[in-house]
Structure formats: structure tokens, C-alpha cells
Amino acid sequence: MTTFGAVRVLVVGGGPAGSTAATLLAREGLDVTLLEKEVFPRYHIGESLLPALLPVLDLIGAREKVEAFGFQFKGGGHFSWGNEAWDLTFGDLPGWEADYSYQVTRADFDHLLLEHAKSQGVKVVEGAEVKRIEFDGDRPRAAVWRPADGSAGEREMAFDHLIDASGRAGLMVNRHLRSRRFHETFKNVAVWGYWSGAKELPIGPKGAIAVSSVPHGWLWGIPLHDDRLSVGLVTHQTDFKAKRDSGLDVEQIYRIGLEECPLVGDLLSSAERVSPLRVEQDYSYTADRFCGPGYYLCGDSACFLDPLLSTGVHLAMYSATLAAACLASTVRGEFSEQVASDHYEETYRNAYLRYLVVISNLYQQYRGKESYFWEAQRLTRRDCTDADMKQAFTEIVSGIEDLRDARMTLEVALEAVTRAHSHMVSVRRKRPAGGRPVTMQVGQDELTQARFKLFNSGKMGFFTPEDVRSSELYVVTEPRLGLARQER
Numbered sequence: 001m002t003t004f005g006a007v008r009v010l011v012v013g014g015g016p017a018g019s020t021a022a023t024l025l026a027r028e029g030l031d032v033t034l035l036e037k038e039v040f041p042r043y044h045i046g047e048s049l050l051p052a053l054l055p056v057l058d059l060i061g062a063r064e065k066v067e068a069f070g071f072q073f074k075g076g077g078h079f080s081w082g083n084e085a086w087d088l089t090f091g092d093l094p095g096w097e098a099d100y101s102y103q104v105t106r107a108d109f110d111h112l113l114l115e116h117a118k119s120q121g122v123k124v125v126e127g128a129e130v131k132r133i134e135f136d137g138d139r140p141r142a143a144v145w146r147p148a149d150g151s152a153g154e155r156e157m158a159f160d161h162l163i164d165a166s167g168r169a170g171l172m173v174n175r176h177l178r179s180r181r182f183h184e185t186f187k188n189v190a191v192w193g194y195w196s197g198a199k200e201l202p203i204g205p206k207g208a209i210a211v212s213s214v215p216h217g218w219l220w221g222i223p224l225h226d227d228r229l230s231v232g233l234v235t236h237q238t239d240f241k242a243k244r245d246s247g248l249d250v251e252q253i254y255r256i257g258l259e260e261c262p263l264v265g266d267l268l269s270s271a272e273r274v275s276p277l278r279v280e281q282d283y284s285y286t287a288d289r290f291c292g293p294g295y296y297l298c299g300d301s302a303c304f305l306d307p308l309l310s311t312g313v314h315l316a317m318y319s320a321t322l323a324a325a326c327l328a329s330t331v332r333g334e335f336s337e338q339v340a341s342d343h344y345e346e347t348y349r350n351a352y353l354r355y356l357v358v359i360s361n362l363y364q365q366y367r368g369k370e371s372y373f374w375e376a377q378r379l380t381r382r383d384c385t386d387a388d389m390k391q392a393f394t395e396i397v398s399g400i401e402d403l404r405d406a407r408m409t410l411e412v413a414l415e416a417v418t419r420a421h422s423h424m425v426s427v428r429r430k431r432p433a434g435g436r437p438v439t440m441q442v443g444q445d446e447l448t449q450a451r452f453k454l455f456n457s458g459k460m461g462f463f464t465p466e467d468v469r470s471s472e473l474y475v476v477t478e479p480r481l482g483l484a485r486q487e488r
Contacts, residue, residue, distance in 0.1 A: 007031050007159050009161045009327065012143065013035075013036060014165075015044065017317065020113065023120045024324035025327060026121040027061070037166075041107035046310075047106055049314070056321055071109065073100055073102065074102050074209065076092075076208050077205070078205075078210050079211045080213065081211070082213055130145040131154065133176055140159075143156070143159065163296050165299050165320065173297065179289065182285045183383050187236060189281040190307065194231075195273050196228055196271060198228075198268055198270075201267065212263045217234045217373050229268070235253075250277055285304060290302045296326070303352050305355050306359050308363075309362075315351065322344055323344060328482045473486070
């Protein structure tokens with residue numbers, strides 16, 4: 001085995017989470033090495049992004065590169081959900097700093113971020129498969145890896161801190177901690193492919209994602225810059241298995257879903273599918289803990305929920321920013337490792353729990369549908385305990401069960417993205433002459449007032465805002481990335 005010199009931080013995985021964390025830490029002056037199993041560019045699903053990523057792109061210095069690439073502009077979405085249809089325009093939502101995002105080919109987007117990480121001083125090794133982690137007690141201390149093509153023997157790299165951004169593969173969780181559990185709620189199957197020559201969506205904001213419910217699930221339609229349309233069907237494992245047992249193949253199941261959706265069907269009326277179908281299942285899961293002694297789990301290595309609200313890349317870059325801030329403050333001695341990791345665990349899990357509840361609520365908007373799919377997306381105590389919700393948040397959970405208007409519910413969900421990300425990156429970016437951070441205040445808009453009205457009416461019953469413990473720490477980006485303590 002070949003032994004390499006120790007590095008301060010080892011990042012495993014070169015997707016958006018790994019590239020973001022590595023870039024931020026390198027810009028803070030840390031010695032960072034990133035090991036990525038694949039050689040980029042490589043294919044990945046998760047093409048529809050949210051405006052919340054723009055402040056992170058600014059923070060890592062990559063926004064101009066992303067803007068210059070020419071990805072499809074995304075001004076929002078069009079939703080046909082049950083018997084209702086509406087447009088969601090990013091610029092109309094209160095509190096958003098940006099009124100657009102992108103629909104991206106992830107091979108290009110991820111490659112761009114990884115190349116940017118290299119330009120910021122990150123030592124990147126592609127085609128490097130990490131086989132296992134060596135521990136000193138509970139603390140990871142070295143990675144054993146080898147070229148993914150098997151051309152050479154094992155090599156060992158020691159490190160002080162580990163960022164596990166290995167995605168769904170879950171290096172730490174699956175191989176060592178054995179702490180990943182799959183959701184009882186979202187046991188869905190996604191089937192998707194790419195079409196050329198599709199019509200442009202005649203309604204909705206410019207470059208909008210189209211989301212449409214069907215009797216046994218829902219469909220997405222995502223326009224890409226290369227004149228392709230990504231079209232996917234999401235259905236429950238039970239429905240999928242029943243169709244397979246009846247003799248239908250994946251192609252036929254996919255076609256039936258398209259035929260049940262006039263909106264997407266019309267877009268594809270003169271189009272040709274130019275890719276084989278891809279299938280994923282068992283993609284909704286969480287780790288029991290998102291960090292530990294000397295390590296942080298970022299992005300999909302920690303958790304993934306569901307593609308409905310396009311939160312995958314957002315949570316990846318959100319968690320990477322948070323982990324980098326926690327680690328940078330730890331290395332500089334500003335906070336103990338335990339305090340920083342506790343903050344990471346609480347903050348990241350709260351963001352995850354918001355989406356867990358909101359997405360479940362969106363699926364439950366139409367309980368009258370005569371389909372197992374819609375009833376199956378109900379939270380169980382295994383997915384989200386009363387204690388979890390009590391700790392996680394007030395504003396999103398409060399009133400969410402009483403909001404029966406689908407559009408209002410979706411706006412609450414997307415506002416949650418804004419609030420979470422504003423707290424992470426934007427809330428204390430400007431400082432007055434005296435040097436004290438200024439907190440960005442999100443206005444008491446109609447949605448906020450509606451939530452508190454419902455909350456104070458006692459309809460929820462299981463906790464009050466004062467019961468929810470919020471962290472005393474927050475992320476600062478100036479003059480350096482790190483943590484600071486809120487003044488009481």
C-alpha cells in the first residue's frame with residue numbers, strides 16, 4: 001500500500017456538495033484534497049434548480065462561470081395538481097434575492113463546479129475510488145483508495161477532517177456507520193428519459209418546470225439548453241410492482257403515465273425519445289446523524305427526500321456551506337468541534353424535516369384520489385417523530401396541515417427554502433460602520449400571518465413557538481466564513 005502525506009481536509013465526492021465544501025475551505029486557506037470516483041463529466045439526474053443556489057455560487061466565486069455556460073433559464077414552474085393549475089413565478093415570492101434559477105445538464109453543471117474547485121486551490125483526484133475509512137476510535141483518520149479502473153494497488157491518505165459528499169453511495173453511512181434508514185413514506189419509483197423536438201411549454205414562467213399529477217403519481221417536464229426535454233414519471237413501488245406483475249414492462253408503464261397527462265402528452269406530441277429509460281427507487285432516506293467526531297455528511301450522503309420540490313442540489317450546497325463554516329471556525333479555534341457539529345446537526349436536520357413535512361402535505365392535498373399512491377405518502381412516526389418536529393421548526397409546520405389550498409401550500413414550501421437559505425448565507429452579509437451584523441428581516445407577508453393565525457388558534461396543539469429550541473449560532477460570510485454567536 002502506498003502512503004501519502006496527511007492533508008488537513010479530505011473531501012470524498014465531487015458533486016455539488018463536495019465541490020462547494022472543498023472550494024469554500026480552500027478559499028479559507030485550508031489544505032483540501034478531493035477524491036472523486038468518476039472522471040467528470042459524468043451523468044446525474046436532478047436538473048431543476050432553485051434560486052437559493054445563487055448566493056452560494058456568489059460565495060464560491062462561480063456564478064459568472066455558470067451564467068456564461070448558457071444553461072436554460074428557469075423563471076419558476078407550472079403546476080397542474082389534482083383539479084387545480086397555477087403558475088409559480090420566483091419573482092413573485094416575498095424574500096427571494098433572485099427571481100430565477102436554471103434547468104441544467106448535471107454532467108456540465110457538476111463538471112463546471114469541480115473545475116472551479118481546482119482553480120481555487122483544491123487538489124482534485126478523479127477516478128479515485130475510496131474503498132474504506134480507517135478510524136482512531138470513533139474518529140476517521142485515513143482513507144484507503146485506489147484508481148477506479150483497478151490499474152494500481154491501494155493507497156492511503158491521512159487527514160484531520162473528513163467531508164463525506166459521496167452521494168447516494170454513502171461511504172460513511174453505508175460502509176461504516178450502518179445508520180441509513182429508508183422512509184416508510186416515500187417508497188416511490190422514478191422512471192425517466194429524454195426527448196428531442198418537444199414543444200415549448202405554452203404557459204407558465206419562462207423556462208418553467210412542468211409538474212402534473214396523474215392518477216397513480218406525477219410527471220415532470222424539464223426543458224434543457226440542448227433542446228432536450230427531461231420527462232419523468234414518479235409512482236409508488238406498490239403501483240409499479242402491480243403493473244409489472246400484470247405483465248407490463250417499464251416502457252409500457254412510462255407510456256401509460258404520459259397518456260394520462262394531457263399537458264406533458266401535448267409537449268411530446270411531435271417529439272422523439274432520444275435516450276433509454278432510467279429507473280431509480282429506494283432514493284428517500286436519512287442517516288441517524290449527519291456528523292460526528294472529525295466528519296460531516298453533506299448532500300445525498302446524509303439524506304434525500306423526493307424530487308417533487310427540486311431540493312436535491314439546494315440541500316447539497318446548503319449543507320456544504322454549513323459544514324465548511326462549522327469546520328473553518330473549528331480549525332481557527334473559535335468554537336469547539338462539539339459545539340460546531342451540534343449546530344450542523346440541528347440546522348441541517350431542521351432543513352431536511354421542513355421538506356419532509358411539506359412534501360408529504362403536498363402529496364396529501366388530494367386524499368380523494370382513488371389511488372394507493374396518494375394515501376401512501378403519509379408520514380409515519382418512523383419518518384418524523386413528534387420530538388423531531390418539535391425541535392425542527394415553527395413557521396413551516398405551524399398551520400401546514402390546515403392549509404388546504406395547494407398553491408398556498410407550495411408557496412409556503414418554497415418560502416421555507418428562502419428562509420432557511422437566508423439564515424445560512426444572506427442574513428448577516430452586510431455590516432454597518434460599527435461592525436455589528438445586521439439581521440435581514442423577512443416581512444410579515446400574508447403567508448406568515450396566515451401561519452401564525454392558524455398556529456395561535458390552537459389547531460395544531462402539539463407545541464408552541466417557545467417550545468422550539470433554535471441554535472444560538474449562525475453562519476457569517478464576512479470578514480471570513482465561519483460561525484458567530486447570536487446576542488440574546
